[in-house]
Amino acid sequence: MNLQKVNRREFLKATGMTAGGxxxxxxxxxxxxxxxxxxxxxxxxFIQIAENGDTTLYCGRAEMGQGISTxxxxxxADELEADWSRVTVLQGxxxxxxxxxxxxxxxxxxxFFIPMRTAGAAMREMLIKAxxxxxxxxxxxxxAELHFVHNKKNKKKLSYGELSSVAAKLPVPTKPALKSKxxxxxxxxxxxxxxxxxxxxxxxxYGIDTKIPGLKYAAITHVPxxxxxxxxxxxxxxxxxxxxxxVVEVERIKSPFSSLGGVAVVADNTWTAQxxxxxxxxxWDLGEHKGYDSKTYLQDLIKNVESPAEKIFxxxxxxxxxxxxxxxxxxxxxxGHLSHSPxxxxxxxxxxxxxxxxxxxxxxxxxxxxxxxxxxxxxxxEDIVVHVTAAGGAFGRKGKCDYVxxxxxxSKAVGVxxxxxxxxxxxxxxxxxxxxxAQHLEAGLDKDGNISAWxxxxxxPSIGSTFNPSLDRANExxxxxxxxxxxxxxxxxxxxxxxxxxxxxxxxxAVYDIxxxxxxxxxxxxxAQKAGIDTLTFLRNIYDNNKDPVLAxxxxxxxxxxxxxxxxxxxxxxxxxxxxxxxxxxxxxNSYLAMLVHVETKGDDIKVHRVDCAVDCGLVLNPDxxxxxxxxxxxxxLSLSLREDVTFRDGAVVNSNYHDYPVLRHNEMPxxxxxxxxxxxxxxxLGEPGVPTFAPAFINAIYAASGKRYRSIPIKPMSx
Amino acid sequence: MINLKINGKEHNLDVEADVPxxxxxxxxxxxxxxxxxxxxxxxxxxxxxxxxKPVRSCVVPVGSxxxxxxxxxxxxxxxxxxxxxxxxLDLQVPQCGYCxxxxxxxxxxxxxxxxxxxxxxxxxxxSGNLCRCGTYLKIREAIHVAAESIK
Numbered sequence: 017m018n019l020q021k022v023n024r025r026e027f028l029k030a031t032g033m034t035a036g037g038x039x040x041x042x043x044x045x046x047x048x049x050x051x052x053x054x055x056x057x058x059x060x061x062f063i064q065i066a067e068n069g070d071t072t073l074y075c076g077r078a079e080m081g082q083g084i085s086t087x088x089x090x091x092x093a094d095e096l097e098a099d100w101s102r103v104t105v106l107q108g109x110x111x112x113x114x115x116x117x118x119x120x121x122x123x124x125x126x127x128f129f130i131p132m133r134t135a136g137a138a139m140r141e142m143l144i145k146a147x148x149x150x151x152x153x154x155x156x157x158x159x160a161e162l163h164f165v166h167n168k169k170n171k172k173k174l175s176y177g178e179l180s181s182v183a184a185k186l187p188v189p190t191k192p193a194l195k196s197k198x199x200x201x202x203x204x205x206x207x208x209x210x211x212x213x214x215x216x217x218x219x220x221x222y223g224i225d226t227k228i229p230g231l232k233y234a235a236i237t238h239v240p241x242x243x244x245x246x247x248x249x250x251x252x253x254x255x256x257x258x259x260x261x262x263v264v265e266v267e268r269i270k271s272p273f274s275s276l277g278g279v280a281v282v283a284d285n286t287w288t289a290q291x292x293x294x295x296x297x298x299x300w301d302l303g304e305h306k307g308y309d310s311k312t313y314l315q316d317l318i319k320n321v322e323s324p325a326e327k328i329f330x331x332x333x334x335x336x337x338x339x340x341x342x343x344x345x346x347x348x349x350x351x352g353h354l355s356h357s358p359x360x361x362x363x364x365x366x367x368x369x370x371x372x373x374x375x376x377x378x379x380x381x382x383x384x385x386x387x388x389x390x391x392x393x394x395x396x397x398e399d400i401v402v403h404v405t406a407a408g409g410a411f412g413r414k415g416k417c418d419y420v421x422x423x424x425x426x427s428k429a430v431g432v433x434x435x436x437x438x439x440x441x442x443x444x445x446x447x448x449x450x451x452x453x454a455q456h457l458e459a460g461l462d463k464d465g466n467i468s469a470w471x472x473x474x475x476x477p478s479i480g481s482t483f484n485p486s487l488d489r490a491n492e493x494x495x496x497x498x499x500x501x502x503x504x505x506x507x508x509x510x511x512x513x514x515x516x517x518x519x520x521x522x523x524x525x526a527v528y529d530i531x532x533x534x535x536x537x538x539x540x541x542x543x544a545q546k547a548g549i550d551t552l553t554f555l556r557n558i559y560d561n562n563k564d565p566v567l568a569x570x571x572x573x574x575x576x577x578x579x580x581x582x583x584x585x586x587x588x589x590x591x592x593x594x595x596x597x598x599x600x601x602x603x604x605x606n607s608y609l610a611m612l613v614h615v616e617t618k619g620d621d622i623k624v625h626r627v628d629c630a631v632d633c634g635l636v637l638n639p640d641x642x643x644x645x646x647x648x649x650x651x652x653x654l655s656l657s658l659r660e661d662v663t664f665r666d667g668a669v670v671n672s673n674y675h676d677y678p679v680l681r682h683n684e685m686p687x688x689x690x691x692x693x694x695x696x697x698x699x700x701x702l703g704e705p706g707v708p709t710f711a712p713a714f715i716n717a718i719y720a721a722s723g724k725r726y727r728s729i730p731i732k733p734m735s736x
Numbered sequence: 737m738i739n740l741k742i743n744g745k746e747h748n749l750d751v752e753a754d755v756p757x758x759x760x761x762x763x764x765x766x767x768x769x770x771x772x773x774x775x776x777x778x779x780x781x782x783x784x785x786x787x788x789k790p791v792r793s794c795v796v797p798v799g800s801x802x803x804x805x806x807x808x809x810x811x812x813x814x815x816x817x818x819x820x821x822x823x824x825l826d827l828q829v830p831q832c833g834y835c836x837x838x839x840x841x842x843x844x845x846x847x848x849x850x851x852x853x854x855x856x857x858x859x860x861x862x863s864g865n866l867c868r869c870g871t872y873l874k875i876r877e878a879i880h881v882a883a884e885s886i887k
Contacts, residue, residue: 208828215833216821218769218809222834225768233763258752285763286772287755359773359781359834359868408771408834409868440774640828644874648831651870674778674866683859685872 018043019135019188022062037066037180038142040188042135061128063092063135065143069163069177071096071103086209087637088128090202095136095195098176099163100202105210107404129637129699137192139183146182147174197635197696206640211406222408223378224363224437231365231433232261234426235289237296238278238446241667242519244303249279253295259284260292264429266422271388272482275422276446276520282430286437306667308518310353310452313664317454318348320513321473328495330509337469337507341460345546349457349535350728353662354450354524355677360408361443362419366426367433368393373400373424378407380415388417389424411652412523416448444677445669448522449662451476454513455535465547466557470505472498475513476531477521488516497532497604502571504561519664525652526707529604533708534715534729537600541716542725551599551716552582570608574601576693577610577630584691585612585628594618595625596720600712606700608632608693611650611709613686615717620732622718624654624686629706631690634697645702646690653710655680661733670736678734738798742767743811753799757791758782760798761808769809769837773866780865783838784808790845792864809837816886817844823882831869839865843879852883 022041042061062074073089086105093103140160147165148155157168164173197204214220239245251263261282268277279296283289338344364377373393375385382402390397407414423436438446453476460469478490490512492499498510524530544554555578562571578601582588587597594617601610612628629646636642659678663670671677711729719725740747742765749764756775761767761784770793773781777792784793785807820843823829830836839862846853846861853861858879867875 206828208825211833212825212828212830215830215836216824216840218837220833221768222771224772225762227766285751285755285759287759287763288752290775357868359779359832359866360771361773407832409832411868437772440776440779644828644831644871647873648870651867651872673776674774675776679866679868680870680872681864681866682862682872682875685876688873 019138021184021188027062027064037064037177038139038184039064040135040139042131061088061132061135063139065139065176065180067177067180069102069175069180071098071176073103073105075105075107086207086211087641088132089210090207090638091129091132092136094200094202095133096140097160097162097201098136100207102163133194134192137194138189141189141192142183142186143176143179145186146179150174150179150182203637204635204639207638209641220406222360222363223365223376223405224360224408226365226376226405226435228365228367228433231435232282232430233284233286233289234280234282234423234434234436235286235293235439236266236278236280236422236436236442237293237298238276238442239300239302240445240669241300241302241308242276242305244300244306244667245277246279247299247301249299250297253297254281254292257283257288257292257295259288262430263292263296264426266425269388269392269421271391272520273384273388273416273418273421274392275418275425278422280422280426280436282426282434290439302667305518308664308667310662310664313518314350314352314452314454317452317475317513317515318350320475320515321454321456322348325473325475325511325513326489328492328510328512329499332469332507334469334471334507334509338458338460338471341468342463343461343546344458345461345543346456346458347539347542347727348454349531349538350454351452351531351534352730352733353452353519353664354656354660355444355447355662355671356411356413356524357444357674357677357679358407358409358411358413361440362413362438363436364420364423365433365435366420366423368424368428374403375400375420375424376403376405377417377420378405378410378414379417379420380407380410380412381417384415385417385420388421392421392424393428411525412527413448416522418446440674441672444662444671444673447662447669448482448520450524450530451478451521451528453531455531457535457539459539459543461543461547465549465554466561467503467505467543469507470503471509471511472536473511473513474531475515476528477515477517479521479523479527481517482520482522485517489514494528497529498536501536501603502562502564502567502574503558504563504571505558518667526604526704529602529704529708530656530711533600533602533604534711537602537709537712538715538727541598541712541719550588552578552587555599555601570603573608573632573693574603577601577608577632580630580691580693581610581612581628584630584689585614585626587612591720594721596717596722598713598716598718598720600709600716602705602708604708605705607702607705609705609709611713613710613713613717615714615721617718617722617724624684624714626687626689627710629688629690629709630693631702631706632693632695632697633702633705634695634699636692637699639692642692642702643690646706647688649706650688650710651680651685653707654684654686654714657711657714657729658732659730659734661730663736676734676736740798740801740806741804742806743808751798754797757784757793757796757798757801757806761793767808767810771834771838773835773838778864779835780842781835781838783841783865785841785845788845788848790842809841812841812844814844814848816847819885820844820847820878820882823878823885827874827878827881829871829874829878831871835865835867839867839875843875843882846879847883847886851886853879
């Protein structure tokens with residue numbers, strides 16, 4: 017990381033705010049997003065203590081409900097010994113000066129934690145030094161506490177505001193002392209989120225809410241099939257409607273994040289625009305994917321994993337291991353496409369003028385908007401101003417800016433600011449879907465019931481296909497997780513089956529880990545039954561059998577969460593008839609998760625009574641937010657285990673709204689207990705890792721309760 | 737011209753009678769607490785009160801609201817509503833927050849009609865309000881806390 021004072025001019029340029037007091041800029045090295053050829057000093061986060069003591073963080077990462085705008089400032093405030101009530105957070109606009117602003121992969125906490133603390137500690141030391149100079153005493157006679165520097169000798173104190181300008185003239189300490197864990201004031205404590213007050217009075221502004229004078233409202237209908245395009249449109253009926261301003265054709269451009277292509281109506285209100293769409297007479301050229309049928313396709317994927325496929329990774333000799341095994345078992349598992357379906361549908365406000373372009377959007381990636389709009393308008397990226405609003409849910413969907421491109425295209429065509437709001441139906445049918453998937457697992461057990469060989473074949477359309485449509489199977493990168501998982505299995509092989517994409521594939525909360533976690537944990541439960549060994553013992557053995565010193569810690573953390581979940585959920589206790597417990601463990605996004613699920617079955621009725629989540633995400637920054645993330649993961653996990661299933665027929669999505677893409681409701685919510693492993697590991701992300709363990713623990717619990725083994729999720733798909 | 741009584745104020749608006757209330761509140765009056773979510777009354781994000789009863793404003797044409805009292809989250813003033821908001825903040829219920837205005841409008845009606853709801857009552861009253869972030873447990877707890885504080 018790099019830490020530097022920021023002068024008045026730089027600060028004004030970067031934040032649009034007046035510098036005063038002490039301002040620090042922090043650059044953070046991004047392991048996954050190192051900007052190539054980046055030179056000079058580009059702060060990603062600014063921290064200001066103004067002369068009145070007000071402390072402000074200017075932060076580039078997107079808040080979409082996961083509490084990042086609380087967790088990171090808390091790390092600064094703790095080391096700074098700031099008074100939390102004096103700290104505010106401002107969301108930065110889209111700009112390269114923040115470095116990568118892409119929010120996803122549960123990376124924010126990971127990358128920012130130590131740099132944020134270091135910045136806070138450095139500022140604290142500067143404030144202490146400023147006070148010691150003013151009193152003419154050694155720094156060791158001063159200490160900082162809650163926005164004041166105190167004089168140990170005479171109880172005098174100076175406020176941070178009073179000291180800020182003097183501190184700003186001092187050099188930045190190169191190695192400020194960080195607090196030890198027991199000294200934390202905010203880190204690891206439930207802390208009030210800064211952004212809640214406005215929510216309960218309805219004043220929080222999302223992309224869909226932004227208004228500027230003179231704006232018109234737009235609705236859009238998209239080409240129903242990926243890769244299709246508009247053949248013709250008769251606009252007459254729509255244009256005759258009262259309140260309709262214009263009809264605009266939006267074309268796909270050369271970017272995976274551009275509009276899929278469609279026709280938009282601009283009107284005096286959103287409803288009129290939506291109704292006018294129905295009066296358009298449109299002919300589409302549906303293109304090469306018009307035959308896509310996801311049910312048939314899934315059968316193809318199953319065939320592709322039940323025969324030899326392309327080798328991705330192997331260690332030992334799987335064929336020999338399988339041949340020599342005392343017992344063998346194999347099974348195939350599947351999952352369907354999923355839609356993010358955030359409660360706020362895709363929406364954006366754009367105003368394109370001859371010499372300017374201003375965008376307001378709920379987005380996980382403002383810089384991508386700059387790139388795409390710059391391509392569309394043939395302008396420079398820095399000339400596209402992107403204001404990041406609160407996101408009404410995202411789950412990965414708002415990391416793709418097709419809807420923003422559309423708002424800009426429509427505004428350019430009609431010459432006024434345009435607020436584009438997708439209908440729920442357009443949101444459902446024009447997604448970047450979670451990969452439909454099939455996996456085949458085959459394993460050999462030795463005479464003691466240990467796994468001696470493991471073959472795992474997966475076939476699913478890769479996210480890479482959205483960028484490179486010729487990619488017709490998942491590649492090594494897509495297998496990162498099973499390659500890295502610390503199973504102690506000597507003979508281990510991974511293969512990738514043929515799976516060309518027929519729609520846009522994208523990141524959905526927890527991404528491929530959903531199906532990797534599902535298949536591996538259901539399969540190990542089956543293997544444990546086959547071996548006649550208790551599933552918890554069987555899983556522990558797999559990790560204990562890992563003798564690779566590099567993976568020892570990872571294996572032991574997997575075992576740690578397993579043991580914690582088992583203990584808290586009373587694994588092994590006698591269950592009433594038709595009740596069962598299931599357990600699963602997964603390692604993803606640098607965090608370790610185990611879930612234990614208690615279900616009751618009555619015929620096809622399945623009720624989840626209780627979920628115990630054991631979490632090892634290193635140091636827990638805010639247990640309240642971390643718990644909320646786990647509860648959210650259980651909701652999403654149960655939802656996708658039961659019913660979430662996007663179906664394609666004749667190339668197009670058949671589902672249309674929450675009635676035929678049902679997501680979990682209040683009445684199905686189980687009791688959830690979240691338990692954190694107490695250790696000193698660095699904090700890791702939590703937005704995603706909770707999702708993958710739910711489905712397999714749930715499926716295993718159903719088996720324990722009823723003897724019925726499900727191998728496909730969702731288990732209760734709607735027939736649409 | 738349509739006449740609407742919203743949050744105690746009268747509004748005369750030049751809008752067609754078939755336009756659903758949600759769009760008039762949002763696009764004409766800037767009352768953005770009411771959210772668009774589904775357009776077919778299955779998600780609850782657009783919940784407002786009409787004559788003190790919760791309705792899904794995405795399926796209520798403004799032409800049907802003559803002489804009715806419309807209340808949005810911006811206009812709720814009761815003691816019960818204040819207690820609910822306090823419970824929401826004390827328990828830090830929201831994640832992204834988008835569905836919460838609709839959730840709160842449903843809860844206000846629940847506690848006005850049933851001051852001491854059990855979990856089954858909560859399921860009945862609240863299952864029409866979706867939350868994709870998964871704040872259901874916190875909502876349930878906050879409803880119990882609010883109910884307790886109203887006693």
